[in-house]
Amino acid sequence: MPECPAGLRDLRDRVTAFVRHRVMPCEPVLDAGGPQATAALRRLRQEAREQGLWALPLPAELGGQGLPLRSYVHVAEAEGASDHGPAALGSAPLLDVLMLQRYGSPRVRELYLHRLVAGEIRSCYAMTEPETPGTDPFLTSTRAEPSAGGGWTVSGRKWFTSGAADADLVTVLARTDGAPADREGLSLLLVPTATPGFRVVRELPVLGAGGQWEIELDRAAVDGDHLLGERGKALSVAGERLQLGRTLRCLRWLGQAQRAFGLMCERAATRVRSRGALGDLQLVQRHVFEALLALRTTRPLVYEAAARLDAGLDAHVEVGLAKVAASRMLQEVADAAIQVHGAAGLGPDTPLPALFRTGRAARILDGPDELHITSVARRVLRTD
Secondary structure, three states, rough: OOOHHHHHHHHHHHHHHHHHHHHHHHHHHHOOOOOHHHHHHHHHHHHHOOOOOOOOOOHHHHHHOOOOOHHHHHHHHHHHHHOOOHHHOOOOHOOOOOOOOOOOOOHHHHHHHHEEEEEEEEOEEEEOOOOOOOOOOOHHOOEEEEEEOOEEEEEEEEEEOHHHHHHHHEEEEOOOOOOOOOOEEEEEEEEEOOOOOOOEEEEEOOOOOOEEEEEEEEEEEEEHHEEEEOOEEEEHHHHHHHHHHHHHHHHHHHHHHHOOOOOOHHHHOOOEEEOOHHHHHHHHHHHHHHHHHHHHHHHHHHHHHHHHHHHOOOHHHHHHHHHHHHHHHHHHHHHHHHHHHHHHHHHHOHHHHHHHHHHHHOOOOOOOHHHHHHHHHOOOOOOO
C-alpha cells in the first residue's frame, strides 16, 4: 500500500474504526431502506460529527474539513469498506458539491451548497437513458427547451440514477441545441425533485440490490440560473466529474476488496477440518496469494490516477487503467473469499454476496470495461 503520511495515520485509523464498529453493524438496516434506515443514517451522521469525522474532503469554506485529494485517498479506502461509509461520514456529495461550486450560478451556490455539505439535502446525477447506449451520450434524447422568462422545460427519462428516490436535487444531462448525435448542444441542468413534472418511475435492483432508480421529467420547469456551466458544453463538465468519480469509486472498491480479503484469511486460519485448518490446503493458500496479488498490483494504479488528478494533469489513461483493474480485482477477491467460505459465503451471514455483486456491477457501471479498454488503447496508439 502507498505509504500513508504520518499526520494522516490517526485519522485513517479513526475512520477505519468508525466504519468497522459503527457503520458495518448497521448495514442490514441501511440496505433495507425505509424509516428505520433513515433513522440509523441520521444517528451515524451525528456520531461522525461528534467524532470530528464529518465531510472530510468537502471544502472548508462550506462546512467541510477541506482534506485535499492527495490526503483523502488514504481515508477513502477506509470509508469505502462499507457502501454506506461515504454517506454516514458526509463525503458522498463530494462530486456534486465540487460541480456546483465551480459551475453553479451565484443563486445555485447560495441555495444549495451549504445544505449539501451539512447533509440537510441530497443530490443525484442522471445521465444514462433506457433506450440510449450509456457509452454514447451524444444520443441523449432528454430535451430542455427554452421557456418564457429565461427558464427551461425539461422532458425525458433517465435510469440507473443512484439515490434518486431520496434526492432533493438531480443534475440532468439534456439536449438544449442541435440534432440527436450532434457532438455539441448538450447541457446540464439542476432540477429540484419537488418540481412538478418530476417523477420516480421505479426502482431498478442491480443483481437483487436496490438503490438505482428510473426517473421521468414531463415538462419540468427549471429556472434559467439552474444551468450548470455553459450552454451546450455539458460533456466537458461531465468528463471532469467522471474522472474524479471513477477514481473515488476505485478507492472504495479497494476498501471493499480489503474487507473481503480479511474475511477470507480469517476463515482460512480458523476453520478446522478433520485433518487440520482450512488454510493448510495448498489450493486455499493459492486463493489467498492470488487475492493479495490482485490487491497489491491494483492499488498503485488507483493512487497514480488520484495523484495526477490532484496535480491537475491529464489522467484519462490512468483512470481508465485503474477503473478496469479495480473492478476486476474486487470481483476476483470477493469470489475467492466466497470459495474459501463455501456455502457460508453464499448466505446472509457475511457481506461477501454484496461485495461480489458490487464487483460484478462495477465492470459495467461508470462505463463498461470495453469502453475504457478501447479509450485507453486509442490514446496510447495516438501518442506512442
